[in-house]
Amino acid sequence: MSGRWGERGPGKRWHREFRGGGYRITIPRQIILQVLDESKKHLSAEDIFLKVHQIYPTIGLTTVYRTLELLVGMGLVFKFDFGDGRARYELCRGDDSSSHHHHLVCTNCGRIIDYAEFIEEELELINKTKQELEKKYGFEIRNHTLQFYGLCKRCKAIKE
Amino acid sequence: MSGRWGERGPGKRWHREFRGGGYRITIPRQIILQVLDESKKHLSAEDIFLKVHQIYPTIGLTTVYRTLELLVGMGLVFKFDFGDGRARYELCRGDDSSSHHHHLVCTNCGRIIDYAEFIEEELELINKTKQELEKKYGFEIRNHTLQFYGLCKRCKAIKE
DNA sequence: TTCCTTATTGATAATCATTTTCAATAATAT
DNA sequence: ATATTATTGAAAATGATTATCAATAAGGAA
Ligand SMILES: [Mn+2]
Ligand SMILES: [Mn+2]
Ligand SMILES: [Zn+2]
Ligand SMILES: [Zn+2]
Numbered sequence: 255m256s257g258r259w260g261e262r263g264p265g266k267r268w269h270r271e272f273r274g275g276g277y278r279i280t281i282p283r284q285i286i287l288q289v290l291d292e293s294k295k296h297l298s299a300e301d302i303f304l305k306v307h308q309i310y311p312t313i314g315l316t317t318v319y320r321t322l323e324l325l326v327g328m329g330l331v332f333k334f335d336f337g338d339g340r341a342r343y344e345l346c347r348g349d350d351s352s353s354h355h356h357h358l359v360c361t362n363c364g365r366i367i368d369y370a371e372f373i374e375e376e377l378e379l380i381n382k383t384k385q386e387l388e389k390k391y392g393f394e395i396r397n398h399t400l401q402f403y404g405l406c407k408r409c410k411a412i413k414e
Numbered sequence: 415m416s417g418r419w420g421e422r423g424p425g426k427r428w429h430r431e432f433r434g435g436g437y438r439i440t441i442p443r444q445i446i447l448q449v450l451d452e453s454k455k456h457l458s459a460e461d462i463f464l465k466v467h468q469i470y471p472t473i474g475l476t477t478v479y480r481t482l483e484l485l486v487g488m489g490l491v492f493k494f495d496f497g498d499g500r501a502r503y504e505l506c507r508g509d510d511s512s513s514h515h516h517h518l519v520c521t522n523c524g525r526i527i528d529y530a531e532f533i534e535e536e537l538e539l540i541n542k543t544k545q546e547l548e549k550k551y552g553f554e555i556r557n558h559t560l561q562f563y564g565l566c567k568r569c570k571a572i573k574e
Numbered sequence: 575t576t577c578c579t580t581a582t583t584g585a586t587a588a589t590c591a592t593t594t595t596c597a598a599t600a601a602t603a604t
Numbered sequence: 605a606t607a608t609t610a611t612t613g614a615a616a617a618t619g620a621t622t623a624t625c626a627a628t629a630a631g632g633a634a
Binding site: 333335337358360361367369371372375376379382383384386387390391392393394395396397398399400401402403404405406407410 | 493495497518520521527529531532535536539542543544546547550551552553554555556557558559560561562563564565566567570
């Protein structure tokens, strides 16, 4: 094991991206990526800061925000808004449909469920739509979000 | 014409909803709905406040926020986040597919384009997904958002 | 209408996630 | 090792949204 993630893993991928973009590979950036990689949840900047802080206490919250913005800009991290006033971040794990998923958001308690039902069909439609929109509006589409809002099982039960 | 919107129009619909929910029909609420109805854009709370202010200058920004929250909760208004740090609001114009649309967001300049390509097919897929998710997770789904992010024609050109 | 109850309002202050500033530090090329 | 400059972290600033609370007005009853 040479890097923080071993020979394979997410390391290699972004390593090149950083170098190509003229960005330096720093300890804060490595640790933030590590934390994102080890977590499957949808972390807020502060969630990430707290985990990062346990590994390397001198890293500041500002750096977490800056790094996340950088990673989002590079397309390595997704940024979501689930309506609770803080952004959520999730490592982008490649373009394979195995990691592609969307979200179900409970507007009452904030619970988030990842789902991947009908993803194949969805990707088909998304791609068709994407091509049409790129042709029609000259837009260069980079990514998309699809979210369902409603009441989770528990909250639905509470309200009868 | 008896009401602010005539006999038909959006008036009737929410009028019942308000009464049913025990909410009072006040001048600020009427004017905020009027402004939303007259605008086709995606207005921020402050945009709405400024328009409301021209019609009835004593209405405060706080009331605009509160009313919007109420309308969103009632399902009469959609609330969006396009990533520029402020929420955007749009009047919900019925369930007919003629008004159903989604958004293309330029991550560089913030331009928003409404689109409705392949909406029929999308609704089919959405409904199928919705049913499956409701069955599988016990979620009661109320609505959904689908957004594409990328570079608009102009921004793409600027970056060669 | 007039009176009562209480939902609603608006000015103000408070909150709090995210940005900005800027001097100190550390990553890379030579 | 040295020079260059991207990056960092502490602190202060920003800015959208929310909480407070006394004053007001909508809707029902009389
Ligand atoms: Mn997820
Ligand atoms: Mn729209
Ligand atoms: Zn819930
Ligand atoms: Zn643009």
